[in-house]
Amino acid sequence: MSEKEKPIILHISEKIEINREKLIEKIFNLIRKNVFENSYTIHPRMMKKIAEGEIETFLQYLKKRNTIHTEATAREMAERGLSLKTILGIHEIIKKYTIDNIENLKEMSNLLEVLKNYTISYLTSYFDTSKSLILKQQEQLRKALTKTIDTQRRELLIKNQAIETSPNGVLITDMYGNITFVNKALKKMFKDISTLPNIPKIKEIIENLNTKTIGSSLTSQGFWQGEITIPERQGGEKYFFLSVSFIEDQQNNNIGIMYSFIDLTEQKNLEAQVRQAQKLEALGQLASGISHDFNNILAAISGYAELQLLDFEEGSQEYNDMFQIKLAAERGKELTKQLLFFTKRDTLKRTSLNINDNIKETITILKRTFPPEITIETNLAENLKPINANHSQINQILMNLFVNSRDAIVGTTTENEDTVMIKRGTIRVSTFNTYFDNINAPIFKNAKPGEYVCLKVSDSGMGMSKEVVEHIFEPFYTTKRAEKGTGLGLSVVYGIVQSHNGFIRVRSEVGKGTTFEIFFPVEKTNHLEKKLHSATDNIYPGKGTILVVEDEIQVRNMEKRILEKCGYTVLAVKNGREAIQHYEQHKEEIDLIVLDMIMPEMGGRECFYKLKEINSNVKIVITTGYKTDAIITGFIKEGVSGVIEKPFNLYNFTKEIYRALHS
Amino acid sequence: MDSDFSNIADANMPNAGRIYDYLLGGNHNFEIDRIAAKQLLQIAPFMPQLFKLIRWFLGEVVLRLSDEGFTCFIDFASGLPTVDHIHQITPEGTRVIYSDRDPVVVTYANEILKDNPNTRYLQCEAGNPEAVLESQAVKELFGDNRKVAIGFNGIAYFLPDSEIKHFMETTYKWADKGSKLFLCDADANTAPPENATKIMEIYKKINQPLYPRPLKVLKELIEPWEIEEPGFMLLEEWVDIETKVTEDVRKQWKGQGFYGAILKK
Numbered sequence: 001m002s003e004k005e006k007p008i009i010l011h012i013s014e015k016i017e018i019n020r021e022k023l024i025e026k027i028f029n030l031i032r033k034n035v036f037e038n039s040y041t042i043h044p045r046m047m048k049k050i051a052e053g054e055i056e057t058f059l060q061y062l063k064k065r066n067t068i069h070t071e072a073t074a075r076e077m078a079e080r081g082l083s084l085k086t087i088l089g090i091h092e093i094i095k096k097y098t099i100d101n102i103e104n105l106k107e108m109s110n111l112l113e114v115l116k117n118y119t120i121s122y123l124t125s126y127f128d129t130s131k132s133l134i135l136k137q138q139e140q141l142r143k144a145l146t147k148t149i150d151t152q153r154r155e156l157l158i159k160n161q162a163i164e165t166s167p168n169g170v171l172i173t174d175m176y177g178n179i180t181f182v183n184k185a186l187k188k189m190f191k192d193i194s195t196l197p198n199i200p201k202i203k204e205i206i207e208n209l210n211t212k213t214i215g216s217s218l219t220s221q222g223f224w225q226g227e228i229t230i231p232e233r234q235g236g237e238k239y240f241f242l243s244v245s246f247i248e249d250q251q252n253n254n255i256g257i258m259y260s261f262i263d264l265t266e267q268k269n270l271e272a273q274v275r276q277a278q279k280l281e282a283l284g285q286l287a288s289g290i291s292h293d294f295n296n297i298l299a300a301i302s303g304y305a306e307l308q309l310l311d312f313e314e315g316s317q318e319y320n321d322m323f324q325i326k327l328a329a330e331r332g333k334e335l336t337k338q339l340l341f342f343t344k345r346d347t348l349k350r351t352s353l354n355i356n357d358n359i360k361e362t363i364t365i366l367k368r369t370f371p372p373e374i375t376i377e378t379n380l381a382e383n384l385k386p387i388n389a390n391h392s393q394i395n396q397i398l399m400n401l402f403v404n405s406r407d408a409i410v411g412t413t414t415e416n417e418d419t420v421m422i423k424r425g426t427i428r429v430s431t432f433n434t435y436f437d438n439i440n441a442p443i444f445k446n447a448k449p450g451e452y453v454c455l456k457v458s459d460s461g462m463g464m465s466k467e468v469v470e471h472i473f474e475p476f477y478t479t480k481r482a483e484k485g486t487g488l489g490l491s492v493v494y495g496i497v498q499s500h501n502g503f504i505r506v507r508s509e510v511g512k513g514t515t516f517e518i519f520f521p522v523e524k525t526n527h528l529e530k531k532l533h534s535a536t537d538n539i540y541p542g543k544g545t546i547l548v549v550e551d552e553i554q555v556r557n558m559e560k561r562i563l564e565k566c567g568y569t570v571l572a573v574k575n576g577r578e579a580i581q582h583y584e585q586h587k588e589e590i591d592l593i594v595l596d597m598i599m600p601e602m603g604g605r606e607c608f609y610k611l612k613e614i615n616s617n618v619k620i621v622i623t624t625g626y627k628t629d630a631i632i633t634g635f636i637k638e639g640v641s642g643v644i645e646k647p648f649n650l651y652n653f654t655k656e657i658y659r660a661l662h663s
Numbered sequence: 664m665d666s667d668f669s670n671i672a673d674a675n676m677p678n679a680g681r682i683y684d685y686l687l688g689g690n691h692n693f694e695i696d697r698i699a700a701k702q703l704l705q706i707a708p709f710m711p712q713l714f715k716l717i718r719w720f721l722g723e724v725v726l727r728l729s730d731e732g733f734t735c736f737i738d739f740a741s742g743l744p745t746v747d748h749i750h751q752i753t754p755e756g757t758r759v760i761y762s763d764r765d766p767v768v769v770t771y772a773n774e775i776l777k778d779n780p781n782t783r784y785l786q787c788e789a790g791n792p793e794a795v796l797e798s799q800a801v802k803e804l805f806g807d808n809r810k811v812a813i814g815f816n817g818i819a820y821f822l823p824d825s826e827i828k829h830f831m832e833t834t835y836k837w838a839d840k841g842s843k844l845f846l847c848d849a850d851a852n853t854a855p856p857e858n859a860t861k862i863m864e865i866y867k868k869i870n871q872p873l874y875p876r877p878l879k880v881l882k883e884l885i886e887p888w889e890i891e892e893p894g895f896m897l898l899e900e901w902v903d904i905e906t907k908v909t910e911d912v913r914k915q916w917k918g919q920g921f922y923g924a925i926l927k928k
Contacts (some may be wrong), residue, residue, distance in 0.1 A: 043723070045902075148770050
């Protein structure tokens with residue numbers, strides 16, 4: 001402060017101090033009047049405080065003549081949002097007040113200089129702060145926007161990837177039908193359908209769908225959903241659930257169309273498989289029931305025939321006639337077995353078998369169902385070595401291969417089911433022994449050097465391309481129409497062969513047919529059992545008292561006669577209840593009980609447990625025409641002495657009784 | 664993620680929050696927002712004054728509640744936590760949870776508040792208060808205290824009746840006895856006159872439709888909260904400012920003006 005200014009500054013300061021409240025009131029009224037000019041951040045409650053602050057700031061300036069306090073207030077007011085109009089108004093009030101209190105013009109000039117400097121100092125700070133505040137806020141906004149857009153970008157990436165990696169096929173077009181996006185799943189789905197490049201094919205399909213099926217629904221409802229079928233280039237069909245909808249922008253304008261494909265082909269195949277399995281289950285139950293009754297009848301015929309054969313002289317007319325009856329009963333027994341196999345009631349037990357027998361058995365059945373135009377030729381090695389295998393599963397392999405060959409031949413005739421003209425064709429089946437050494441075994445995956453039996457099935461059918469051959473053992477892969485094939489046949493063959501430590505070779509050429517070669521390891525020791533014993537085989541004689549429990553009167557009497565013939569004392573009853581009564585009365589005398597499983601009133605199972613309650617050491621041999629592993633395993637655990645499968649032959653029956661009695 | 668996400672973060676599309684900022688004289692806006700704001704001003708030039716009244720009402724009520732002893736505040740549709748906002752005008756130690764639907768605002772606000780341990784800023788639609796009430800932030804900041812002051816200021820006219828009802832029932836159920844809630848809304852005809860319709864169209868275009876309603880309807884929606892004395896008053900009465908805003912609002916919406924109130928449980 002200069003010496004010239006001192007008196008006037010002092011004078012004004014004193015004046016302001018004296019009239020401070022009046023000045024504050026004036027400034028307050030100004031701010032109140034301009035309240036809406038200021039920023040919203042200046043609350044009306046703050047107006048008085050601001051007015052006080054402005055007077056104090058001016059006084060500080062006058063007293064100290066430095067701008068620190070002035071600039072600080074100006075910064076605060078800029079940050080608070082006090083408007084320029086209000087600030088200028090406040091300065092005008094201060095200026096007017098000071099000028100009104102000066103009488104000397106010379107002093108006036110000094111004072112105006114002071115006021116000018118104060119206002120400049122205040123406004124400079126105010127503008128600088130306002131400017132930097134705007135820049136700071138804009139920069140903060142930019143940063144926040146960038147950060148948000150980054151987050152948004154990540155969100156979009158997730159959404160994009162969700163569509164891109166979805167297992168459902170997704171396709172997007174613009175409103176003119178031009179494809180703008182196809183996800184991976186759809187490309188994969190359509191790879192099997194179209195030839196490469198696949199986009200034009202997809203476009204064609206989409207255009208076809210739009211014009212034929214979807215267009216009107218899409219226009220009227222904005223979406224369409226339904227199942228569609230698309231032919232595959234290899235002749236099959238693929239099934240899809242398709243959803244088509246408009247893509248809308250935020251103003252609900254249509255900007256594109258989205259197609260979402262869910263591949264139902266596998267599901268359809270599974271449904272067909274389930275339906276087939278349900279049919280087989282029903283047939284199986286029916287067949288099992290019939291087999292049980294039928295086995296009882298066969299047991300009676302066979303048993304009586306064998307009894308008669310013992311009484312007739314071998315070579316006599318009576319003997320030969322009775323032998324034919326026995327043979328017929330044996331054939332009936334084999335038929336029952338086959339019926340049980342095809343209804344999957346047989347067990348998975350492996351035995352030593354000659355695969356030629358399975359071939360003959362299967363061909364016998366298939367010849368009745370195959371068209372007569374298809375010839376089956378066989379060339380079976382006479383000295384074929386045995387393999388250790390499950391009889392039913394080997395039959396299933398043969399069945400599946402033969403059916404496949406048949407379809408390959410039939411499939412070459414016509415595509416129109418209504419006008420089938422079956423061409424002649426041949427299925428050739430051969431077997432031979434072979435050997436793989438260390439050099440040629442590795443040609444086949446998992447093959448070990450050693451002796452093998454080869455089953456070879458060739459057909460003169462349509463053959464397959466290399467690409468098809470690559471897929472034929474995959475589950476549900478089929479080139480047949482949906483209702484014709486499940487795509488499981490060859491995969492089942494593959495599974496069975498694998499489980500038997502075997503391997504498969506396929507050779508095929510389009511138009512020239514297909515050959516399957518299946519190799520099974522030869523069983524190391526040959527213990528093929530003699531299946532059918534002649535009538536002259538010895539029966540096993542024995543002594544003791546046997547209780548026969550059997551509801552079928554013919555079977556009961558037959559078993560009684562056989563056992564009596566062997567030298568046993570036989571008691572016979574018709575159900576479990578009678579068996580319990582007899583056993584309670586004669587338990588000291590009865591050495592063994594022959595117990596049928598399925599009987600009225602009290603069945604074999606309940607009877608078995610009641611007998612065991614009476615005497616835990618009682619010897620019981622089960623007879624059943626309804627044999628399953630689970631039942632047998634259960635009874636063996638419970639201490640059954642033997643199991644005889646009906647129908648039986650004399651030799652086996654008496655042998656098992658003898659063995660049980662002496663075990 | 665919010666369906667309007669892309670709009671909010673898009674500097675090429677007008678955004679309701681940024682238009683509001685411009686009309687209040689803020690710097691958090693773009694040219695596209697200013698153009699839309701000027702359209703609004705042509706139809707309703709009183710809007711900046713009205714928005715300031717709404718904001719001052721918030722300040723007034725917060726100061727009153729703070730004087731009553733409230734130390735925990737939850738605020739919905741908060742906007743930016745500027746120099747006049749709750750944590751700035753209440754005594755040190757007051758704990759405040761802000762929220763807004765706009766992710767840019769949330770990001771920005773979190774940057775501003777990052778050094779303040781007594782505040783949190785969450786993303787939340789006001790119509791879905793559970794996002795805040797059930798948040799970890801409430802547990803961290805309030806502990807088991809549920810006697811709180813809840814701000815529902817300047818948002819009612821952006822929400823349909825069903826969402827307001829849901830908000831009121833949910834917050835009432837959540838809060839302890841003694842809690843308070845403040846709000847404001849315009850008393851308006853549900854079938855507004857032509858000028859108001861034009862405003863509604865502009866807001867609809869920027870995906871922020873307006874839901875005008877008579878005060879009588881609002882009073883039904885706020886149940887089970889009870890209205891505390893002095894009841895619903897015009898905003899200028901709350902802040903003791905002379906203005907012709909109410910007169911303008913009445914002309915525009917044919918109602919009785921813009922009211923605010925404090926509610927209690």
